[in-house]
Amino acid sequence: MRVREVQLEDFRNYPQLHVACDARRVVLLGENGQGKTNLLEAIYLGLTGSSFRTARDREMIRWGQSGYRVRLEVEREDGPAEVTIATQAHADGGGASRRQVRVNATAVAARELRGFFSAVVFTPDTLFLIKGGPQERRQFLDELLSQASSYYRHHLQRYQRVLAQRNHILQQAAAAGAGRARSQLLETFTDVFLESAARLWERRLWAVSHLAKAAAQAYQQIAGSSEPFTLAYESEAVPAATPVAEVENSQDWVTLRHWLERRLEAVADLEWRRGMTLVGPQRDDLRVMSGRVDLRTFGSQGQQRSAVLALKLAEVCFLEQQTGRWPVFLLDDVLSELDPDRRQRFLRTIPSPTQVWITTAEPELLRTLQADDPKGGLDDLVLRVTDGRMEFPRME
Ligand SMILES: Nc1ncnc2c1ncn2[C@@H]1O[C@H](COP(=O)(O)OP(=O)(O)O)[C@@H](O)[C@H]1O
Numbered sequence: 001m002r003v004r005e006v007q008l009e010d011f012r013n014y015p016q017l018h019v020a021c022d023a024r025r026v027v028l029l030g031e032n033g034q035g036k037t038n039l040l041e042a043i044y045l046g047l048t049g050s051s052f053r054t055a056r057d058r059e060m061i062r063w064g065q066s067g068y069r070v071r072l073e074v075e076r077e078d079g080p081a082e083v084t085i086a087t088q089a090h091a092d093g094g095g096a097s098r099r100q101v102r103v104n105a106t107a108v109a110a111r112e113l114r115g116f117f118s119a120v121v122f123t124p125d126t127l128f129l130i131k132g133g134p135q136e137r138r139q140f141l142d143e144l145l146s147q148a149s150s151y152y153r154h155h156l157q158r159y160q161r162v163l164a165q166r167n168h169i170l171q172q173a174a175a176a177g178a179g180r181a182r183s184q185l186l187e188t189f190t191d192v193f194l195e196s197a198a199r200l201w202e203r204r205l206w207a208v209s210h211l212a213k214a215a216a217q218a219y220q221q222i223a224g225s226s227e228p229f230t231l232a233y234e235s236e237a238v239p240a241a242t243p244v245a246e247v248e249n250s251q252d253w254v255t256l257r258h259w260l261e262r263r264l265e266a267v268a269d270l271e272w273r274r275g276m277t278l279v280g281p282q283r284d285d286l287r288v289m290s291g292r293v294d295l296r297t298f299g300s301q302g303q304q305r306s307a308v309l310a311l312k313l314a315e316v317c318f319l320e321q322q323t324g325r326w327p328v329f330l331l332d333d334v335l336s337e338l339d340p341d342r343r344q345r346f347l348r349t350i351p352s353p354t355q356v357w358i359t360t361a362e363p364e365l366l367r368t369l370q371a372d373d374p375k376g377g378l379d380d381l382v383l384r385v386t387d388g389r390m391e392f393p394r395m396e
């Protein structure tokens with residue numbers, strides 16, 4: 001997939017922008033605070049329906065304005081497409097903004113954009129994928145699987161809703177201090193919870209087994225060594241090494257549902273006292289290891305970096321396998337933090353059909369990128385960003 005054109009109106013610090021970007025690699029060069037990340041945010045928004053920086057849509061409206069518009073022309077493996085997202089804030093300044101999303105002039109829900117396009121973003125914060133808490137790694141899996149299948153999007157949404165409902169009932173009961181009681185409502189929610197949770201598990205386990213292979217290969221390429229690399233899905237309720245079928249209509253979730261049902265029953269009294277759901281996908285983790293070393297706690301900085309790069313590359317490949325489209329890969333300010341060897345090996349590991357966007361404040365980096373590239377940067381488009389405007393730089 002390739003973004004060929006970007007058009008912005010009143011998006012962040014861009015009053016107006018219209019830029020053609022039909023290149024395999026697009027480098028955005030500019031000092032800090034000029035709008036490089038804002039542009040990647042607009043692209044990610046157009047391709048996935050959400051920002052990687054904020055959950056508040058109106059934050060992206062240019063200050064003092066009443067709405068933004070983002071339009072992308074995208075060349076996909078299955079044909080060209082145009083996407084537009086337009087947001088209009090309420091006149092009184094309060095409440096949620098109104099948003100309209102269209103693909104080829106047909107209105108769609110924002111979350112359905114993931115069925116048309118895909119994007120993978122990598123920012124300095126992505127390092128928390130290894131160093132941060134379990135939440136970061138669950139989000140990684142949820143985002144990846146949401147882009148890969150509407151089935152997952154559907155069950156994730158259902159599951160999040162019913163988990164909140166279930167927690168609410170338990171919380172009220174715990175606050176009242178009455179102890180465990182029969183609740184028809186809770187049983188109904190528990191039923192939906194069990195099914196959605198088990199379906200999420202099935203997909204997550206299956207994705208991890210796929211990612212593990214791709215990530216191990218990428219890790220070794222990036223680290224330039226044969227150091228082992230493993231991923232494991234960790235769950236209190238799912239026995240380790242549970243085999244899961246690779247087919248969409250697998251019934252493995254039924255087994256997973258039984259496991260969860262038994263675990264839930266075992267902690268039922270405690271749930272009524274503590275006022276929350278104590279087992280399920282919301283409590284799991286993804287373990288990232290080299291040999292027997294857990295990279296989260298014991299990895300060196302170099303190992304942790306290689307692990308993040310490897311996971312992101314595995315994500316790119318996973319999405320292609322699942323959707324038949326190479327996602328657009330957005331690298332925000334991350335290359336200058338890598339040592340030159342690791343950077344070069346990382347860039348060489350990116351599959352060649354992938355369109356890559358790179359932002360940097362360092363003109364030096366551009367020179368090394370081009371020197372590393374077998375084509376000497378011939379496929380590169382370099383854009384200079386200054387205060388929400390774009391120009392082609394003069395090359396010396
Ligand atoms: N909603 C907004 N309206 C106008 N300007 C904004 C908005 N949100 C952020 N900015 C401005 O955008 C600039 C940051 O742009 P950013 O893309 O993060 O810079 P960088 O080039 O360092 O990546 C800052 O100057 C900030 O004040």
Ligand SMILES: [Mg+2]
Nearest residue numbers: 036037038333
């Ligand atoms: Mg930035």
